[in-house]
Amino acid sequence: MAKRALKAPADLTYEQAFRELEATVLHLEAGDQALEEALALFERGQLLAARCSELLEGAELKLQQLTTAGSGGARPVDLEEED
Amino acid sequence: MAQIALLGLASPVLSVSDLTRRVRELLDTDYRLQDVWVSGEVSNVSRPASGHLYFTLKDAQAALRCVMWRPDAARLLAPPRDGEAVEVHGRVSVYEASGQYQLYADTLRPAGEGLLYQQFLRLKARLEAEGLFAAERKRPLPAWPARIGLVTSPSGAALRDVLHVLRRRFPLAEVTLAPTPVQGDEAPAGLIAALQALNRQVHPDVILLVRGGGSIEDLAAFNDEGVARAIAASHAPVVCGVGHETDFTIADFAADRRAPTPSAAAEIVSPDITILSEDLHLRQARLAETLGERLRTLRWALDEQRFRLRLSSPRAQVAGARQRLDDLGVRVQAAISTGVRLRRVAVGGLVQTLRAIGPAAVLERGYAVVSLKDGGGVVRSRKHVQPGTALEVRVADGAFPARAE
Numbered sequence: 001m002a003k004r005a006l007k008a009p010a011d012l013t014y015e016q017a018f019r020e021l022e023a024t025v026l027h028l029e030a031g032d033q034a035l036e037e038a039l040a041l042f043e044r045g046q047l048l049a050a051r052c053s054e055l056l057e058g059a060e061l062k063l064q065q066l067t068t069a070g071s072g073g074a075r076p077v078d079l080e081e082e083d
Numbered sequence: 084m085a086q087i088a089l090l091g092l093a094s095p096v097l098s099v100s101d102l103t104r105r106v107r108e109l110l111d112t113d114y115r116l117q118d119v120w121v122s123g124e125v126s127n128v129s130r131p132a133s134g135h136l137y138f139t140l141k142d143a144q145a146a147l148r149c150v151m152w153r154p155d156a157a158r159l160l161a162p163p164r165d166g167e168a169v170e171v172h173g174r175v176s177v178y179e180a181s182g183q184y185q186l187y188a189d190t191l192r193p194a195g196e197g198l199l200y201q202q203f204l205r206l207k208a209r210l211e212a213e214g215l216f217a218a219e220r221k222r223p224l225p226a227w228p229a230r231i232g233l234v235t236s237p238s239g240a241a242l243r244d245v246l247h248v249l250r251r252r253f254p255l256a257e258v259t260l261a262p263t264p265v266q267g268d269e270a271p272a273g274l275i276a277a278l279q280a281l282n283r284q285v286h287p288d289v290i291l292l293v294r295g296g297g298s299i300e301d302l303a304a305f306n307d308e309g310v311a312r313a314i315a316a317s318h319a320p321v322v323c324g325v326g327h328e329t330d331f332t333i334a335d336f337a338a339d340r341r342a343p344t345p346s347a348a349a350e351i352v353s354p355d356i357t358i359l360s361e362d363l364h365l366r367q368a369r370l371a372e373t374l375g376e377r378l379r380t381l382r383w384a385l386d387e388q389r390f391r392l393r394l395s396s397p398r399a400q401v402a403g404a405r406q407r408l409d410d411l412g413v414r415v416q417a418a419i420s421t422g423v424r425l426r427r428v429a430v431g432g433l434v435q436t437l438r439a440i441g442p443a444a445v446l447e448r449g450y451a452v453v454s455l456k457d458g459g460g461v462v463r464s465r466k467h468v469q470p471g472t473a474l475e476v477r478v479a480d481g482a483f484p485a486r487a488e
Contacts, residue, residue: 014255015227018363025366028373038377045370052363056356059254061246065237066261066280 006044009051017055021048100179107177110184116175121147121186122194123171125163130156138163140171140186148185149173155189168194199299203306206333210308215315216336222320224340225288228352230257232287232319234277237262241293241326241345248349252356259285265294270304275313282318289352290319292334293345296326305332314338324348446479453477456484 009017024045028038097105110116123140130136134153139146149171156162163169173188210216231249235241237260249256261281263273274292281287292314294305304310305325314321314337323338324345335341342348393399438444446452453462456473468474472487 013229015229021363021366021370025369025373028370028377031373031377035377035381038374042370042374046367049363049367049370055255056360056363059356061250061254062257063246064257064259066259066277066284 009047012048012051014052014055017048017051021045021052024048099182103177103179103182106184107179110175110177113175118172118174119186120170120172120197122169122197123147125167125169126165128163128165130162136162136188140169148183149188150185151188151191159191163191170194170197193298196299199303199306203299203333206306206308206311207336210311210333210337215311220315221339224320224322224352226354228253228256228288230259230285230287231352232281232285232290233258233260234263234274234281234290234292235260235294235345236265239265239295241265241295241324244344244346245291245293245324245349248346249353252350253353254356256353259287264304266297266301266304271307271310274304274307274310278313278317278321287319290317290321291324291345291348291352292321292338293324293348294326295345302327302332305334307333310334311337322348322352443479446477449479451476451478453485 007016012020024041027033028041028045031038033041121140123142125138126141127139128136129138134156136151136153136156138149138151140149141147151159151173169191170193171186171188171191173186173190175184175186177184214220233242233245235245242260246258249258259281261277263277264270265274278290278292281290294302299306302325305323311333314323314334320339321337322340322342323332323334324342324347325332325335326344331341340348340351342351442452454460454475454477455462455467456475462468462474468487470487474485474487475482476485
């Protein structure tokens with residue numbers, strides 16, 4: 001199995017980080033790696049989970065609006081809401 | 084005399100009841116009058132305590148008395164108002180007691196709806212025959228809608244409701260609004276342009292097409308053929324959420340999923356963040372658990388090896404050898420002691436025997452040893468003795484000299 005370069009967690013979207021975390025846990029559970037590799041996997045898993053947590057905590061719905069006449073591009077819009 | 088017979092035929096004299104009954108039968112047996120929609124303007128609405136609904140339908144030339152019994156009247160969303168243009172469905176008959184023919188109504192609707200409804204049915208049938216609504220065309224919704232497109236009025240409650248739900252459930256999403264009128268003449272073109280623009284510029288993972296509820300006229304744009312085709316052609320799956328619970332619009336049929344309201348549409352597409360959070364914690368726990376297991380297993384294996392190592396180490400071997408040596412030493416000692424003891428006994432025995440057969444014992448018994456004086460040797464024979472030979476006689480307790488005679 002070729003070793004792919006792992007992206008820094010900070011660069012991952014939630015979906016990416018979570019997927020990798022899933023895979024890491026499965027890999028670790030399969031339990032057929034040397035101790036050093038297992039420890040490395042664990043550490044990576046921790047980082048990924050931390051990234052996911054961070055994204056969940058700080059998540060704020062982003063809203064943007066298409067410019068009229070479909071001339072291309074969208075501009076961000078503030079959510080003015082009375083809940 | 085009463086009658087003048089026309090054409091020479093005698094006319095029978097009928098009672099009022101007979102005549103009325105005849106008229107009633109005439110109407111009751113005309114099938115066209117037994118299932119009829121009538122349009123007109125409402126007036127003289129009356130709803131007495133009985134709950135039955137009485138009103139008049141009229142137009143420029145004529146008026147028609149109507150009655151709707153309570154069960155049917157109760158089902159109406161709203162009772163008809165004076166001056167309202169409506170279409171009423173029912174059957175025509177005669178109320179004999181008053182000689183009144185009237186429409187016995189079972190349902191009514193605002194005027195014009197009838198026509199729109201017809202159009203709706205025809206379009207639905209045509210598009211269905213084309214396969215536009217086929218189940219196989221429906222696409223599954225993405226599990227992770229990172230980008231959500233929204234087609235709705237910028238000023239309606241639907242927008243607010245959708246954003247509210249998304250913020251609660253899935254704030255990780257990026258929502259792009261393509262604003263458009265959702266009713267009126269510009270609505271169909273606006274809806275189509277919005278769908279196309281979203282697909283072209285934003286490539287969302289899913290599109291929500293929503294508006295609040297309304298009458299069939301209000302929803303006309305959602306029964307538009309062009310809009311239905313634009314939905315079918317959308318690259319992103321479309322979830323249609325028009326705020327009426329019961330009826331379906333053409334857009335509902337064309338969409339990949341239909342929701343009863345805008346909020347429901349938002350819920351359908353979005354994962355619940357609390358569940359995501361729980362799932363995350365679960366995985367973190369599994370991660371830690373798995374590693375913990377691993378370490379425990381490794382530690383046990385290590386301990387076992389250590390133990391076995393200790394057992395077979397050089398030091399252990401030496402100690403073992405030493406132990407064995409000690410054991411042997413003890414045994415040797417024991418063996419030696421025993422050997423010595425046994426020998427002693429044996430020697431003692433021999434000594435005893437020796438004593439018994441030694442000269443001392445013989446002497447004790449009374450024998451004497453005669454020897455020639457001055458070490459001349461033991462006399463064994465008389466030949467060696469002449470008178471006057473000097474002898475030494477040894478007896479048990481000593482020796483004395485003697486001379487042979």
